[in-house]
Amino acid sequence: MEERVLERKGLVVRHSLLERIEHWAVALSGLVLVATGFFELPVARRYFITEIPGLGWSGDYITSLNIHYAASAVFIAAALFHLVHHGLLRHDGMVPRRGDLRASVEVIRTFFGKGEEPPFDKYLPEQRLAWAGMAVIMALLILSGLVKTWKNLVDPQMSPALVLTATWVHNGAFLLFILAFAAHIGALILKPNRPMVRSIFTGGVRLDYARKRHPLWMSRLEGESRDPDKGKKEG
Amino acid sequence: MSESPKISRRGFLKVAGGVAIAAGAGIPGTAGAKEPRGAATLIDIGRCDGCPNYEIPLCVAACRERYLSRVPEPVDPIPKLFPRGKVEDWSKRKNVFDRLTPYNRIYVQKAAVSGDGKVREFHIPRRCMHCDHPACATLCPFSANKKHENGAVVIDPDLCFGGAKCRDLCPWAIPQRQSGIGLYLHILPTLAGNGVLFKCDLCHERIEKNELPVCVAACHREVMTFGPREAVFAEAEKRAAETGGFLYGKNENGGTSTLYLSPVPFEKLNGVIEKGPGKPHFDPVKPRMAETNALAKAVLLSPLVGLAAAWFGTAVAASGSEDGKGGK
Numbered sequence: 334m335e336e337r338v339l340e341r342k343g344l345v346v347r348h349s350l351l352e353r354i355e356h357w358a359v360a361l362s363g364l365v366l367v368a369t370g371f372f373e374l375p376v377a378r379r380y381f382i383t384e385i386p387g388l389g390w391s392g393d394y395i396t397s398l399n400i401h402y403a404a405s406a407v408f409i410a411a412a413l414f415h416l417v418h419h420g421l422l423r424h425d426g427m428v429p430r431r432g433d434l435r436a437s438v439e440v441i442r443t444f445f446g447k448g449e450e451p452p453f454d455k456y457l458p459e460q461r462l463a464w465a466g467m468a469v470i471m472a473l474l475i476l477s478g479l480v481k482t483w484k485n486l487v488d489p490q491m492s493p494a495l496v497l498t499a500t501w502v503h504n505g506a507f508l509l510f511i512l513a514f515a516a517h518i519g520a521l522i523l524k525p526n527r528p529m530v531r532s533i534f535t536g537g538v539r540l541d542y543a544r545k546r547h548p549l550w551m552s553r554l555e556g557e558s559r560d561p562d563k564g565k566k567e568g
Numbered sequence: 569m570s571e572s573p574k575i576s577r578r579g580f581l582k583v584a585g586g587v588a589i590a591a592g593a594g595i596p597g598t599a600g601a602k603e604p605r606g607a608a609t610l611i612d613i614g615r616c617d618g619c620p621n622y623e624i625p626l627c628v629a630a631c632r633e634r635y636l637s638r639v640p641e642p643v644d645p646i647p648k649l650f651p652r653g654k655v656e657d658w659s660k661r662k663n664v665f666d667r668l669t670p671y672n673r674i675y676v677q678k679a680a681v682s683g684d685g686k687v688r689e690f691h692i693p694r695r696c697m698h699c700d701h702p703a704c705a706t707l708c709p710f711s712a713n714k715k716h717e718n719g720a721v722v723i724d725p726d727l728c729f730g731g732a733k734c735r736d737l738c739p740w741a742i743p744q745r746q747s748g749i750g751l752y753l754h755i756l757p758t759l760a761g762n763g764v765l766f767k768c769d770l771c772h773e774r775i776e777k778n779e780l781p782v783c784v785a786a787c788h789r790e791v792m793t794f795g796p797r798e799a800v801f802a803e804a805e806k807r808a809a810e811t812g813g814f815l816y817g818k819n820e821n822g823g824t825s826t827l828y829l830s831p832v833p834f835e836k837l838n839g840v841i842e843k844g845p846g847k848p849h850f851d852p853v854k855p856r857m858a859e860t861n862a863l864a865k866a867v868l869l870s871p872l873v874g875l876a877a878a879w880f881g882t883a884v885a886a887s888g889s890e891d892g893k894g895g896k
Contacts, residue, residue: 351881374709375731376760379652394707394737395856402863406870413874414881421882479868485706485857486864488602489715497727500711 336455336554344537345554347455347529356533358411359471363510365404370507372397402482409475416468426455429465433458444523455550459520467513473506604700606719607775608800608825609784610793611693612807613837617789618676618691624665625676627693630786631768632672636662638725639670639766642748647757655747655762667846668694670746670766674783677847679840681832690830690837693783693791694848695768696721696742697817697824703857704734704743713765719797719825720770725750730763737856739821740848743767797825804829822855 336346348356377383377391390396436451437459443450456464480499484491521530528542544551619625624632639659646655658664662671674695681688702721705713712727713734723734723743729752735743743765752761771781779785784792793803801818804827808815816828828850830837838850 373707374760375733375736379649381651394733395703395859398707398860399863402860402867406863406866406873409867409870410874410877413871414878417875417878418881418885421878422885475871479871482864482867486861486868489701489706490602490605490717493711493714493716496714497711500709504709 338540338555339537340540342537343540345540345543345551346536347532347538347543348536350536353533353536355411355415358407359415362404362407362411363514366401366408367507367511367514369397369401369404373401405478405482408471409479412471412475427461427464429461430458433461437462444525450525450546452548453546453550455547457526463513463517463520467510467517470506470509470513473502474510477503477506604719604797604823604825605717606797606825607770607794608719608797608827609698609770609781610800610804610807610827610829612791612793613690613692613828613830614811614813615789616676616691616693616791618678618689619788625691625693626786626788627783627792628665628672628674628676630782631674631695634771634782635673635766636671639746639764640749642746642763643753644748646748647753649762650758656745657748658744658746659748668742668744668767668848669846670744670764673744673766673768675846677841679837681836681840683832683836688832690832692828692837692841695783695826696770697740697821697826698768698770699821700823700825701821701855701857703737703821706857707737708734716772718770718772718775720772720775722769722772723765723767725764725766727751728764729761730765731761732765734765739851739853739856741845742848744846801827816850820853822858 338345372391383392477499532538658669677692677694679690698721705715713723715721745763747763750764784794814830816834817824817826834850843849
């Protein structure tokens with residue numbers, strides 16, 4: 334399902350089913366990775382997490398490592414799929430553009446009642462920056478995690494310098510991932526952004542919202558729709 | 569729109585299957601595809617008399633002389649931990665010799681084995697086994713604990729937070745904690761960490777200079793044979809065959825670099841030795857790290873799965889639609 338206007342339903346499709354699967358594969362496996370990453374620290378017994386019903390396993394490092402590995406496999410495959418698939422199809426809407434940093438500051442100011450929002454494309458400038466930031470954090474996590482996994486499986490006597498580097502890159506990126514996740518959720522709590530939330534569950538956003546806040550995207554989409562060779566318009 | 573990749577479904581499956589099989593073949597079937605490297609120790613239990621003429625066995629005394637002063641004095645008072653409040657302070661019990669402590673990294677375990685109407689006394693030096701696939705080291709969250717090329721598993725006291733994960737993961741619970749020292753004091757002393765873990769480091773610095781570990785050098789009965797792994801293992805097998813002895817440590821926890829040779833079965837020794845905190849057993853030990861091998865392999869293969877799926881998905885999208893371009 335591609336992005337398209339559903340005039341009768343008053344919606345516009347913002348995320349295809351495939352994109353939602355990608356998002357939730359990364360998001361849910363990421364949350365499992367954060368939890369089991371914590372459990373790989375000796376915290377579960379100390380902080381009575383093992384006594385929470387259903388979390389008795391959290392104090393067993395081998396069990397939590399196995400769950401961490403299972404979630405990692407999903408996380409890595411989904412992240413690479415996202416990057417390569419959309420890269421090959423030239424889906425560059427989330428790639429940061431020149432001036433995004435300055436524009437982001439201005440948009441954030443409008444959340445606090447200062448100035449007016451500029452017309453947006455499909456994504457806000459801070460969403461494009463956040464995507465790039467998360468991509469870097471995930472790349473660090475994945476590369477360092479693969480080194481650690483290789484050490485665990487194949488070469489326990491790997492160079493101590495390499496092991497130490499991979500460990501601290503992984504630990505540092507782990508903290509950044511949690512901060513980025515908190516910022517992501519924080520941005521969705523802001524009132525102007527709330528209408529966007531539904532599309533990550535259902536695929537669509539309200540047409541009136543999209544026309545008002547994302548006119549650059551809508552004009553392109555509706556322009557294409559009028560040309561039968563370029564797109565479809567339902568309704 | 570750019571030129572779409574042309575990939576048939578059958579062709580894709582063939583190539584993807586081939587890539588997966590080739591990649592799978594490149595990933596070892598069991599942990600430690602690389603052979604363990606470095607030194608090993610043979611501890612011949614039949615030769616040890618426990619140094620009856622000395623207050624402390626010579627191996628223990630030599631180790632204490634080298635390492636006692638290397639444990640810093642803990643802060644006073646030691647911060648109480650939130651929420652459990654548990655600290656481990658051996659600093660006022662430095663003269664405990666009958667178990668492992670941060671100050672006593674080798675001790676001599678006693679066993680009196682009955683058989684044929686006789687009781688035979690055994691003395692068994694116990695310390696870290698320096699495993700081939702040490703979960704204590706590979707799963708240390710700060711990489712404070714590492715398996716070195718020379719075979720030694722070494723905790724770096726400057727990096728250790730004292731969470732004692734290594735002790736929990738060690739089948740023999742060898743590492744011992746001293747609270748009130750180390751890195752955690754400078755970060756979140758009541759909320760995270762709890763001191764530094766200490767254990768035998770195989771005199772890592774000495775063996776790097778081709779010197780013997782002090783316990784090996786101090787022994788007057790040549791109880792311990794230390795040297796290149798292959799030679800020590802061959803010597804252990806030879807002695808076991810010649811004397812009808814029993815070996816422990818060759819397969820335990822997936823293999824270690826410490827072999828015990830005993831004239832009596834280890835089940836008998838295990839039945840009579842005092843076991844508990846700081847007093848390790850002689851149980852058979854299955855390698856728990858091996859339980860993670862299948863999923864570790866899945867992780868190493870997952871980039872290929874992601875790439876293959878992207879290639880397939882792109883081919884399908886490109887062949888099914890020409891409207892892939894836009895504000896995505």
